[in-house]
Amino acid sequence: MTPTKNISLKPFHSFGCDVNATYFTTIKSSHEIELAIDWCKKNDKPFLVLGSGTNMLFTKQVEALVLKMEIKGIQKTNETASEVYLSVGAGENWHHFVSYCVHKGWGGVENLSLIPGTVGAAPIQNIGAYGVEVKETIETITAYDTIANKWVSLNKLDSDFGYRNSLFKREKNRFIITKVDFCLQKQPKLRTDYGAIREVLHQKKIQNPSLEDVSNAIVFIRTQKLPDPKMLGNAGSFFKNPTVSINQFELLKNKYENIMAFPISDTEYKLAAGWLIEHSGWKGVKKGNIGCYEKQALVIVNYGNGTGQEILDFSAEIIQSVFQKFEVVLEREVNVI
Ligand SMILES: Cc1cc2nc3c(=O)[nH]c(=O)nc-3n(C[C@H](O)[C@H](O)[C@H](O)COP(=O)(O)OP(=O)(O)OC[C@H]3O[C@@H](n4cnc5c(N)ncnc54)[C@H](O)[C@@H]3O)c2cc1C
Structure with a gap:
């Protein structure tokens, strides 16, 4: 080599x-x-x-x-009356894989339509969107363990998936994923409970949506609100949605009655990081080459020749300002090298 x-x-x-x-x-x-x-x-x-x-x-x-x-390939490895099992190369384009499944009528990943990136990276931060996380469809992950110097096959439990997190993200640079095995549904239960999805389906007068309708609705929503990286440099959501205790949430709610949040357990809430950033005055703010996207405050954009350090510094200013206003610490979702 x-x-x-x-x-x-x-x-x-x-x-x-x-x-x-x-x-x-x-x-x-x-x-x-x-x-x-x-x-x-x-x-x-x-x-x-x-x-x-x-x-x-x-x-x-x-x-x-x-x-x-760049390891490619989508292979059917097994099939039952209700499920289909696929083995997919880490270098396959994620949206291409989703479109393949949607076209075949196999459900489970349609809500993750148009997420950029590769199949091999999907388990790293357990990609998620519109109420679905990739962990739900993953069966096994084949990876080279560079510490033990051997090939391993890890199941869902081994992978220890969390919100934008996994064993692979925590143990950075240990596992090199070559293949992800998925289990998809032949009679899928569609997940259209997100308001934005329902709205688009309603606008298009679709009452009994197909997998393709849901995927198209999500592609439509994402195209409206997220910048295309080919036109404007970005990495999607720059920050994770922070988790706070129910007590902290109630204090915030008393002060900011419209705060966007949702319960994740009996004791914790997840706050919408985009709302916190927007209400700290950052939405649409531009400093030199870098800015906070005008349609979605969670996205930091590079207007041209910005450096990674400038983007990092800009994000640090956002973190500080959100903390000053809400006493909530934002954590970066993006991998900083
Ligand atoms: C416009 C836009 C919208 C986005 N929307 C979403 C969204 O809705 N939900 C979401 O979860 N994410 C979203 N993202 C983030 C991104 O698309 C995902 O994190 C995606 O999985 C990254 O894939 P990638 O191939 O580009 O990985 P990279 O950016 O190349 O790598 C990401 C991390 O994974 C590691 N890695 C990559 N491949 C492997 C492998 N085969 N084995 C081991 N480690 C590996 C890298 O070392 C790095 O740490 C968005 C990004 C953009 C630009």
Whole structure:
């Protein structure tokens, strides 16, 4: 294996910041992972796994071997009267996989339509949208464990999924995912309880929606409210929705009666980070090359030649200002390198 030296990562991540990686290679098979890890060990270099780079913020030169995941393939491995099992390569485009399932009439991932990125990255932060998380459809994950130096097959329980979190995110740079196995439903129960989905279906006069109708509605909603990374650099939601105790929520509710929040247990609430940011006065604010997106305060955008450090500094200002106003600490969802 001979990696390319000193390559710009600008085309390989959605913020479009111009940073270089000291070494770069594409990975098209499991065997190439073993070769790459071997190379890292022999040359005493770290590695960094990259999917489509839609959840990355590069703030400096990447002094590592970047492994750009390009393992493809969608294979049916089993089928029952009600379920279908699929094994999908980590480098497959996520939305392409969703569209494939929707087209076949297999339900479970349609609410995750149009989330950018690769299939292999989906378990990392347990991607979620419109009331669904990817963990619900995942059966097993095949990965190379770079600490134990062996291939592992991890099930849902092993993967320890949480809200925008998993074993893979917590144990950063330990597992390199090559394949994700999913179980999808042949007679899917549609999840249209989100107000925005219901509204679009109503507008389109669709009373008994199909999988395709739900997927199309979500694509429509997302296209309206999120910037296309090809036009405007961004990584989707920059921050996680913070969790607070019921006591803290009630104090906030007394002060800000319209605060957006929802209960997640008997003792905790999740606050809408976008609402907190917007009500701290950031929506639409632009500072030099960087800004808080005018249609969705949770998204930080790069208007052109902004650096990763400028984006990080801008996000730190938002964190500080939200804390000053609400005494709530925002945590970044994006992976800062
Ligand atoms: C416009 C927009 C909207 C978005 N909307 C959503 C949303 O609704 N919900 C949501 O959850 N996310 C959303 N995201 C975030 C992003 O799409 C997801 O996190 C996606 O899963 C990232 O995929 P990726 O291939 O680009 O991963 P990358 O950004 O390349 O990598 C993300 C992390 O995963 C690791 N990684 C990637 N591939 C592998 C692998 N094969 N093995 C091991 N580690 C790996 C990387 O090292 C990194 O730590 C959005 C992003 C954008 C730009």
